[in-house]
Amino acid sequence: MHFNLTEEQRALAETVQRFLAQQYGFEARRTILRSAEGWSRETWGKLAELGLLALQIPPEHGGMAPAAIETMVTLDAMGRALLVEPYLSSAILGSALVGALGSPAQREALLPAMAEGRRVVVPAAGEAGARYDLSRVATTARRGGAGWVLAGRKAVVLHAPAADLLLVSARTAGAVDDAAGISLFAVPARSPGVRLVPYPLIDGQRAADVILADVALGADALLGAEGSALPALEAAWDLGVAALCAEAVGVLQATLDATTEYTRTRKQFGVPIARFQVLQHRMADMLMHLEQARSMSYLAAMVATADDLKDRRRKLSAAKVVVGQACRFVGQQAVQLHGGMGVTEELPVSHCFKRLLAIEASLGDTEHHLERFIMEGR
Amino acid sequence: MDLNFTPGEQAFREEVRAFLERHLTPPMRRAVLEGLHVPPEETVAWQRLLHAHGWGGPNWPTEFGGTGWDPVRQYLFEEACAAAGAPRLLPFGLKMVGPVIMRFGSDAQQRRFLPRILSGEDWWCQGYSEPEAGSDLASLRTRADRRGDHYLVNGQKAWITLAQHADWIFCLVRTDQASKPQAGISFLLIDMKSPGVTVRPIIMLDGGHEVNEVWFEDVAVPAENLVGEENKGWTQAKFLLGHERANIAGIGSSKRELERLKRIAAAELKHGRPLAEDPFFAARLAQVEIDLMALEITNLRVLSAEAERRTPGPEASLLKIKGTEIQQALTELMMQAVGPYALPFRVEALDGAFAGEPVGPAHAAPLAATYCNMRKASIYGGSNEIQKNIIAQLILGL
Known part of the structure; x- marks a missing residue:
């Protein structure tokens, strides 16, 4: 049992931090956000x-998976x-899904x-009314033409406007909430019949609702076996939860740092407001949320691809609960303490707040x- | 990074479990597992049994007769003992005065006192707090005036846990009235049988006699019982607090109590169904379980940092706050779980030997008392508010 990084992992972390510190400052990021x-x-x-x-x-295929700690x-x-x-x-998510479901040819192509x-x-994968349930899929895929025809609407598809290819979950069999009968299709974003409502x-971050109006695809658009994509989707989402937990810890740390720094410099009643015990205790509470979240991000990274499904899901969900509550508390209190x-x-704090949200x-x-x-x- | 214990650590844990399986009999476990009072003689017997096995000082170095275990093994030992329902070892000798004597005591003091802590012959208690010196410990007023080869001690100590069983008390006393509060304090060992020592019980809200007032009236204490230098006691006090907070998270006992809560929730009914299946209750139980999972890892992080640095840092404050919040949440949920049967309060039913007519399910009897008793957790050992001050100052630098 130890919490040390290897030399290579430490070097990677420093490289990424240095690169982003130099090239991805607050103003550079704002310029990116305002771009088309x-x-x-x-x-x-x-x-x-x-x-x-x-x-x-x-x-x-030119990568370095598995890389749980490197990802973290x-x-x-x-x-x-x-x-x-x-x-x-x-x-x-995209890499995990292609890696898990793609045929050798699809993997090599992508x-x-x-x-x-x-x-x-x-x-x-998301749809209106499904909330976070990956198995509730109303979008359909039926055999037609040279391959498949997709129809439906996918909701809040993160970075759909940036995508060359969408991995669309669609039902090839079963009722709307059946676990079986869900398939995954590689849909070029500029296929006829694909319309994005971007926002x-x-x-x-950018996203879109994706409207699929009888989109005709070739037979090779199907990833993996027909009707059995759900386990791979859930596995990719688990990997994503671990990644989100790690990202959250970075945002939480930046948020707390900004808050302690601000309260040390902001003066009222003739003293830095960091001197007030009521604010000190609030920041101590923020730190405890952060450290508990950090602990769970470690756990999440270690179990993200574990074989024991029940144990993996329980631990990742526990991690997301602790992290989610930390996001809420630290974000809200950081804004409050910035007055x-x-x-x-x-200031960066409101941007941190919104990412935590x-x-x-x-x-x-x-x-x-x-x-x-x-x-x-149970 | 690896969250798994090493093969050596896992083998150690199995060794401890096997030992507990062999030596900790069901009657010895029962009081702890069922939340009943543990008689003091059971605590001493357990210390003696461990000592006979060479495990009397789980957190002590080998040069003083301890096991020499690293912080991870100390943790694994405590966790296994807690899970099995072993009586909690008394911290006053092992975790408080023992390390102080090792670090600051003379050879003679080390030879005289340390073996008797390991063997369970001496029961120690801690004389720190006073009626006017709680969180502000340095304002203590109990005084020790040098009279030739002894000190004359006068004053009053408060909240002295289990002083009614104690053979010795270690005290912070004021030996210099003139200097600044922290500068005039000394660390003194006092025989509880000395003339002029009076112990008065303080009965707590759960009806239990756990803490006491200890009065000193012209108590003559040999000067050789001073630990370290006169007026340097504050250094020792701070050193002791650091060790007291080691393993403060109480992970092992909270895991055990969580299992008890689950058993109770499975046995209790709501709307004719097991309470464990009630969505409101299940959510609250899950929240505590998740918080405990996170704290377990936070605790391991602090332990492994400690193993490299050797001294407990301010992170212990975080463990104390979260650990006690979890302990209190568990007692709250257990009490809630049994509904109206949480309210009958019969102190005699908390005795393992109680043979009266039970009222309600047996698991309900101690729950209200335990809930009340555990309110102390966020107050003792430096209140959680003081711990937040420590975090703000020493970790956040505010």
């Missing part, structure tokens, strides 16, 4: 150069910098290109994971 696309292809290319887009890709330290650094590029959606930053591949999310400045968009509500919110923790324990 809302993300930086230049940054994406540099992440590829650093090898960071290859962390979930197996070595035979990378996401932690990205969290501190509030990175808005499609890392979670493409480099984590994974090296993803590792090199040439293709962005994001899952489109920014509250934290500035009026906290509710402007001028989004993390809490992504890949299952606190309540969803509390429930999953309970159900998996």
